Amino acid sequence: MPLIDLANPTRFLALSHRLLPWFAAATAAAFASGIYLAVSAPDDYQQGATVKIMFVHVPAAWLAMGCWTVMTIAALGTLVWRHPLADVAARAAAPLGAAFTAMCLITGMLWGRPMWGTYWVWDGRLTSVLVLFLMYLGVLALWRTVEDPSRAARAAAVLTLVGAINLPIIKFSVDWWATLHQPASVLRLGGPTIHSSLLTPLLVMALAFLLLFVTLHLAAMRNEIMRRRVRTMLMLQAEAAGH
Amino acid sequence: MTALAALFVRDLKLSVRLGGGALMGVLFFLIVVTLMPFAIGPDLALLARIGPAILWLGALLASLLALDRLIASDYEDGSLDLILMAPAPLELALAAKAIAHWLTTGLPLVIAAPLLGFLLNLDPAATGAVALTLLAGTPALTFIGLIGAALTVALRRGGLLIAVLVLPLTVPVLIFGVAASNAAIVGPLPFGTPFTILCALALMSAVVGPFAAAAALRHGLE
Amino acid sequence: MSSNRRPTRLVASELACVRGGRAVFSALSFAVGTGEALLVSGPNGAGKSSLLRAVAGLVRLTGGKLALEDGDAELTLGEQAHYLGHQDALKPSLTVAENLEFWTRYLDGGGAIAPALDVVGLGGIAHLPAAYLSAGQRRRLSIARLIAVARPLWLLDEPTSALDSAAQTMLATLMRDHLAGGGMILAATHGPIGLDGAKELRLGSAR
Numbered sequence: 001m002p003l004i005d006l007a008n009p010t011r012f013l014a015l016s017h018r019l020l021p022w023f024a025a026a027t028a029a030a031f032a033s034g035i036y037l038a039v040s041a042p043d044d045y046q047q048g049a050t051v052k053i054m055f056v057h058v059p060a061a062w063l064a065m066g067c068w069t070v071m072t073i074a075a076l077g078t079l080v081w082r083h084p085l086a087d088v089a090a091r092a093a094a095p096l097g098a099a100f101t102a103m104c105l106i107t108g109m110l111w112g113r114p115m116w117g118t119y120w121v122w123d124g125r126l127t128s129v130l131v132l133f134l135m136y137l138g139v140l141a142l143w144r145t146v147e148d149p150s151r152a153a154r155a156a157a158v159l160t161l162v163g164a165i166n167l168p169i170i171k172f173s174v175d176w177w178a179t180l181h182q183p184a185s186v187l188r189l190g191g192p193t194i195h196s197s198l199l200t201p202l203l204v205m206a207l208a209f210l211l212l213f214v215t216l217h218l219a220a221m222r223n224e225i226m227r228r229r230v231r232t233m234l235m236l237q238a239e240a241a242g243h
Numbered sequence: 244m245t246a247l248a249a250l251f252v253r254d255l256k257l258s259v260r261l262g263g264g265a266l267m268g269v270l271f272f273l274i275v276v277t278l279m280p281f282a283i284g285p286d287l288a289l290l291a292r293i294g295p296a297i298l299w300l301g302a303l304l305a306s307l308l309a310l311d312r313l314i315a316s317d318y319e320d321g322s323l324d325l326i327l328m329a330p331a332p333l334e335l336a337l338a339a340k341a342i343a344h345w346l347t348t349g350l351p352l353v354i355a356a357p358l359l360g361f362l363l364n365l366d367p368a369a370t371g372a373v374a375l376t377l378l379a380g381t382p383a384l385t386f387i388g389l390i391g392a393a394l395t396v397a398l399r400r401g402g403l404l405i406a407v408l409v410l411p412l413t414v415p416v417l418i419f420g421v422a423a424s425n426a427a428i429v430g431p432l433p434f435g436t437p438f439t440i441l442c443a444l445a446l447m448s449a450v451v452g453p454f455a456a457a458a459a460l461r462h463g464l465e
Numbered sequence: 466m467s468s469n470r471r472p473t474r475l476v477a478s479e480l481a482c483v484r485g486g487r488a489v490f491s492a493l494s495f496a497v498g499t500g501e502a503l504l505v506s507g508p509n510g511a512g513k514s515s516l517l518r519a520v521a522g523l524v525r526l527t528g529g530k531l532a533l534e535d536g537d538a539e540l541t542l543g544e545q546a547h548y549l550g551h552q553d554a555l556k557p558s559l560t561v562a563e564n565l566e567f568w569t570r571y572l573d574g575g576g577a578i579a580p581a582l583d584v585v586g587l588g589g590i591a592h593l594p595a596a597y598l599s600a601g602q603r604r605r606l607s608i609a610r611l612i613a614v615a616r617p618l619w620l621l622d623e624p625t626s627a628l629d630s631a632a633q634t635m636l637a638t639l640m641r642d643h644l645a646g647g648g649m650i651l652a653a654t655h656g657p658i659g660l661d662g663a664k665e666l667r668l669g670s671a672r
Contacts, residue, residue: 122287127280130277130362131277134270137270137273141266141267141270177285237589237593241587249571320552320554321553324554326571328522
């Protein structure tokens with residue numbers, strides 16, 4: 001099937017309907033093996049069993065950034081090619097991105113409690129993830145505020161692109177701010193090298209998270225397309241009533 | 244009573260539906276609190292010490308933010324005309340609107356405060372104290388804000404004017420809210436004294452607010 | 466809330482209104498009895514809307530007397546009147562039914578809304594958000610309020626605006642029914658609204 005056909009929402013619905021069970025099954029399998037590998041991995045000599053939080057934390061952090069990348073590409077699709085499926089992809093990715101970022105923050109806090117003795121430090125890395133989380137919430141708020149979906153999509157696309165340009169600047173300035181104020185005494189995540197006994201489960205878990213994202217994103221896109229169809233049908237119903 | 248209940252339920256529905264700003268205030272609160280350490284530095288001991296003040300200032304600004312829609316949206320679509328004509332007393336109608344407004348904008352701030360306490364390195368006792376003072380204090384902010392919203396309802400750009408009118412009136416609430424929180428953390432005052440005054444302020448504004456707002460609306464008519 | 470006493474006459478004598486230092490109207494006297502309609506006409510800015518809002522109690526009068534004779538003494542004039550202004554007093558995020566139900570409960574204390582929606586032709590789309598309605602449909606939804614809650618006096622400001630001819634006929638029928646039931650209508654209008662034999666009050670000719 002040529003790629004252009006995918007751009008048709010109806011084709012997309014049919015194809016995603018067939019693909020979803022496979023992705024869901026692959027996600028379950030990846031998580032099963034990932035969790036098995038993670039549980040049987042050796043404890044870190046310094047961090048103990050706490051290091052295993054990393055098997056959730058690090059993939060969540062990667063996806064937190066990955067979702068914004070997906071949204072950025074979709075935003076280009078919305079603004080440049082004015083493609084309705086791009087709107088749908090951007091909208092479906094935003095809550096997922098926010099959820100993965102929240103997961104990254106929460107697992108980070110749980111890891112920080114035994115490691116740093118406090119749930120939160122204003123370390124550059126943590127803080128820039130927090131700012132990323134706030135930006136996701138901003139995009140979600142924008143989607144919720146504008147009633148017309150295609151207008152909301154264009155506004156959200158502009159915000160997403162501005163965010164994509166700004167995120168590196170935010171990251172840089174937060175790092176600068178954190179090192180300015182703090183001696184580099186904070187434990188660095190992971191350490192300089194990761195032993196392969198930890199690396200393999202991490203990569204499997206990352207694959208599982210990626211599959212989870214793809215599955216949820218497909219399902220959310222389907223929901224969004226159907227929600228829009230319902231909306232259009234209701235509007236037609238209103239138009240048909242008593243003119 | 245049915246009339247007031249209907250108004251109360253309608254306002255709750257409006258704020259949680261699409262386009263309603265129920266959680267916008269919390270988001271603003273989160274952002275303001277996050278910005279504070281950027282301005283004053285990530286020193287955890289310092290943040291813990293001034294944490295209650297940061298949370299209170301953030302909550303004050305966040306509850307101010309939503310005020311301009313409190314009455315203005317009813318004014319713009321003509322609903323206010325009908326509310327003014329209706330048999331239900333205007334004072335009680337405004338009180339019902341204010342309570343609905345507090346439930347959707349004030350209460351979320353109280354719930355969010357303990358989460359933000361983590362970011363500011365507050366210990367659980369201090370977090371509890373701040374949340375408790377916010378629970379008593381944010382209704383006062385809403386009822387005082389009601390007056391500002393009523394005064395500026397007919398103006399095109401009421402938002403900033405509301406802030407200018409309302410912020411000075413909130414000074415006592417801020418003083419006793421932060422004082423009670425600090426009393427719970429470091430002393431030397433007992434927590435009860437400022438907290439009782441804070442509760443008294445809330446009760447007083449719950450009485451004065453609707454009457455003053457109703458008077459402002461009636462006199463605002465040409 | 467609804468009173469079993471029915472007012473018999475709306476009497477206005479020597480009404481005056483000043484807005485922003487300018488006299489909108491002065492020495493205005495008229496009377497509307499049961500079953501009667503009074504059409505207020507005049508050029509733009511003649512004070513038609515202000516007069517209606519003044520009768521509703523939404524604009525302060527600077528002089529004159531306004532009374533609803535034989536009405537319930539405990540109710541204000543505004544509480545015995547319906548006001549249909551330029552704005553529709555609808556919330557886009559509430560459904561058609563929710564919008565009407567709110568006003569019925571707020572103005573009266575309850576009543577069936579389904580018959581009123583059927584009369585204005587919105588019965589089939591009661592479940593839709595008001596945001597999806599056209600201007601004419603929004604107007605019809607606010608007209609449904611007049612039927613759902615019984616009030617002796619209707620104050621209508623340009624009631625036919627945004628309505629197509631079918632809806633204008635519907636409104637005319639509703640107004641005639643209201644008059645036949647002993648109601649009163651005070652309407653500001655630029656043209657005929659389908660009420661034959663209504664009295665007319667011309668504003669702004671003095672200037």
